[in-house]
Amino acid sequence: xxxxxxxxxKGLIAAREAIIxxxxxxxxxxxxxxxxxxxGKSLMPPLYQPHGxxxxxxxxxxxxxxxxxxxxxxxxxxxxxxxxxxxxxDMYKNLTIPLxxxxxxxxxPLAAQYSTRAFFPYQIIEDISPVxxxxxxxxxxxxxxxxxxxxxxxxxxxxxxxxxxxxxxxxFYMFSGVFTWFISLEQFTNTAMTLPLVMLGVDALAKxxxxxxxxxxAVAFCSVCVxxxxxxxxxxxxxxxxxxxxxxxxxxxxxxxxxSGILRRFLKFxxxxxxxxxxxxxxxxxxxxxxxxxxxxxxLGGRIGAQGL
Numbered sequence: 674x675x676x677x678x679x680x681x682x683k684g685l686i687a688a689r690e691a692i693i694x695x696x697x698x699x700x701x702x703x704x705x706x707x708x709x710x711x712x713g714k715s716l717m718p719p720l721y722q723p724h725g726x727x728x729x730x731x732x733x734x735x736x737x738x739x740x741x742x743x744x745x746x747x748x749x750x751x752x753x754x755x756x757x758x759x760x761x762x763d764m765y766k767n768l769t770i771p772l773x774x775x776x777x778x779x780x781x782p783l784a785a786q787y788s789t790r791a792f793f794p795y796q797i798i799e800d801i802s803p804v805x806x807x808x809x810x811x812x813x814x815x816x817x818x819x820x821x822x823x824x825x826x827x828x829x830x831x832x833x834x835x836x837x838x839x840x841x842x843x844x845f846y847m848f849s850g851v852f853t854w855f856i857s858l859e860q861f862t863n864t865a866m867t868l869p870l871v872m873l874g875v876d877a878l879a880k881x882x883x884x885x886x887x888x889x890x891a892v893a894f895c896s897v898c899v900x901x902x903x904x905x906x907x908x909x910x911x912x913x914x915x916x917x918x919x920x921x922x923x924x925x926x927x928x929x930x931x932x933s934g935i936l937r938r939f940l941k942f943x944x945x946x947x948x949x950x951x952x953x954x955x956x957x958x959x960x961x962x963x964x965x966x967x968x969x970x971x972x973l974g975g976r977i978g979a980q981g982l
Contacts, residue, residue: 714740762800819847876897899949
């Protein structure tokens with residue numbers, strides 16, 4: 674006797690596989706960061722700094738002591754990012770939009786600094802959470818990056834990889850240099866964890882044919898992914914990610930659909946990117962205005978930016 678399979682059995686199998694994969698990633702992460710997950714140690718960078726900390730420790734240490742780390746930049750997170758997180762979180766909890774920092778000089782723009790990450794959804798949830806939870810948000814970025822890398826590799830149109838290869842690709846990315854050396858530099862890791870999601874959006878954009886409705890959905894999805902990339906907190910890294918996404922889009926379009934009508938199909942990427950710019954304009958416009966009105970250490974041709982990186 675034959676039992677008919679449900680129509681969505683492939684989707685059920687894929688969902689089961691994805692759940693198993695994310696649990697395996699979480700297990701590996703717990704092993705690699707066991708002192709943080711199980712032993713009460715912390716990755717919060719202010720704990721590593723010998724100066725500028727009150728006697729009872731940063732945020733009263735929340736009962737946590739510093740763990741061993743491979744971080745190569747602890748000063749920026751310690752003296753800039755984590756105090757900013759606390760300020761932004763307090764403002765949101767007081768139902769205030771974090772546009773202005775009254776505690777520096779006579780007051781300075783806050784959200785327009787861009788690297789404050791004040792409008793990035795993941796960062797907002799972290800900032801309004803108890804400080805003792807922030808370690809787990811840092812580790813959560815690894816989990817997010819690994820899982821979406823797995824999805825991108827596994828369901829990559831005609832070039833999708835097998836389960837083991839896709840799982841390994843996500844594992845390699847979540848423990849790559851940006852997440853190992855800069856785990857507490859959140860403007861970097863926010864952008865890095867968003868990159869696989871952007872690649873998924875571009876992949877959907879390139880392989881989506883059929884009706885105008887389905888193509889419009891792909892454009893909308895890709896534009897949301899682009900806006901998250903631009904809100905993540907690091908404009909220079911976002912530009913590198915944009916270049917990667919654009920090059921991959923051209924490759925994917927040629928791979929999926931050939932060269933026929935490439936100029937017409939090419940328009941999907943600039944349309945999606947323009948919509949992404951529009952969705953993040955409430956941050957980009959004040960930022961661009963601030964760049965022209967402020968002193969900064971990112972001059973054109975300087976050692977910080979495209980040349981330094």
